[in-house]
């Protein structure tokens with residue numbers, strides 16, 4: 001028995017523009033969300049649902065199926081949908097677009113199920129230098145597309161030779177196979193620490209939205225040369241855009257771009273990868289082909305690659321233009337202007353403690369504690385040192401770095417500027433006699449002497465990206 005009015009579907013449908021007002025329905029209620037449109041963290045996609053029902057869109061972007069989103073929606077309720085119109089809606093409900101997503105490893109910590117976003121437990125992450133594909137973090141914005149390897153075609157556009165189209169077989173046989181070890185990190189890695197300072201918008205990643213694998217495939221440079229790339233092209237084009245085969249309800253694909261000079265550089269090592277850790281790419285990681293842009297934020301490493309476009313412009317996609325950018329702590333959702341900040345490409349220096357876990361305890365009788373973690377820097381800059389403190393940063397010791405699995409010979413040192421892979425580090429320290437609790441801290445240094453900021457607050461930003469402050473865990477000593 002609601003005191004609010006009852007509306008027909010026709011009335012709702014007539015409100016689908018900012019001028020006429022934007023109405024939507026959800027589970028039989030009617031909402032006037034006109035005021036919210038400009039504040040929507042997912043951009044103007046919200047207008048796709050204008051005049052209609054949210055359910056099929058939220059089935060696709062299940063990030064909405066959280067309490068805090070429903071609370072926002074509730075503020076805009078204006079009435080109920082007429083019962084017979086609600087019945088009609090229910091009979092045309094779309095099927096689950098995620099039903100063909102692959103099986104995932106049960107150890108993964110799921111941040112969001114649809115689309116699938118998950119990270120491994122930190123202590124397992126640093127058990128191996130090369131992350132097994134099954135536990136490699138997974139970050140999907142959309143359902144995983146099913147791609148038939150026989151009919152798969154990669155299109156290359158925007159070069160003087162006209163369009164080049166390659167089958168998977170041609171990509172594998174016409175170009176030399178090149179293998180690199182490269183770490184991928186999501187811009188949102190460690191976002192949960194920013195959330196503790198002040199709420200941000202985005203998936204609540206812990207410290208494991210980062211993983212390391214070997215990738216094999218054709219060099220993007222070789223494919224662009226075969227498609228007609230030459231010095232004249234660089235005069236008019238500055239970007240290489242990538243389009244995925246994963247689509248949203250409107251048919252819009254995931255997309256991103258990187259600078260042309262990174263794409264064509266002999267030292268850039270950008271791959272059109274068809275293998276991960278020596279096997280075909282798994283479905284979640286872009287089967288049959290993904291771009292691997294070593295040293296560059298995860299978001300530009302486009303999976304299920306369908307199209308490459310050499311262009312004077314950056315990708316026009318939401319994820320290049322209105323997301324994955326950094327802002328001042330002073331910028332909020334009312335004042336943010338996404339055009340004012342550059343798209344994130346190279347990532348800053350990063351490190352974190354994976355063992356021991358925050359809030360655990362060590363026995364005094366052990367006499368010492370072993371601390372482990374990872375360290376990585378973007379742009380091919382090599383991590384040269386990791387400092388560890390047990391007393392919140394008053395005193396420091398230098399950890400041991402390694403760049404291979406324990407039983408293997410270390411990888412040959414990468415050429416300068418091409419350190420694409422992380423280093424794992426470890427240090428065993430005597431327990432301080434007086435302490436009852438340790439505040440373990442780590443910070444890394446790269447070969448440009450970039451270092452991490454000591455606290456989160458000065459780098460807080462509304463989207464919770466680039467979270468790379470000293471990592472701190474508290475551990476009790478059990479007497």
Ligand code: HEM
Pocket residue numbers: 024033036040041042043045046047048049054057058061063064068069072073141201202203
């Ligand atoms: C993200 C609210 C409708 C697409 C979000 C977030 C909120 C929100 C609060 C951030 C969630 C988080 O990261 O915790 C709403 C409300 C809506 C609405 C209140 C209706 C009144 C829609 C519609 C679409 C859409 C209709 C698509 C057609 C998205 C996308 C994101 C998003 C793409 C970003 C997801 C990502 O980070 O990858 N929305 N939304 N939203 N929304 Fe909506």
Ligand code: MTE
Pocket residue numbers: 136137138139140141142184185186187243244245246254255284285286297298299300301302303304305
């Ligand atoms: N490519 C496509 N086609 N669709 C996506 O949703 N997510 C991007 C990137 N490439 C994405 C994509 C983001 S934000 C990240 S962090 C990485 O893929 C994650 O790669 P992974 O799932 O292999 O770890």
Ligand code: MO
Pocket residue numbers: 139185186187188298299
């Ligand atoms: Mo990401």
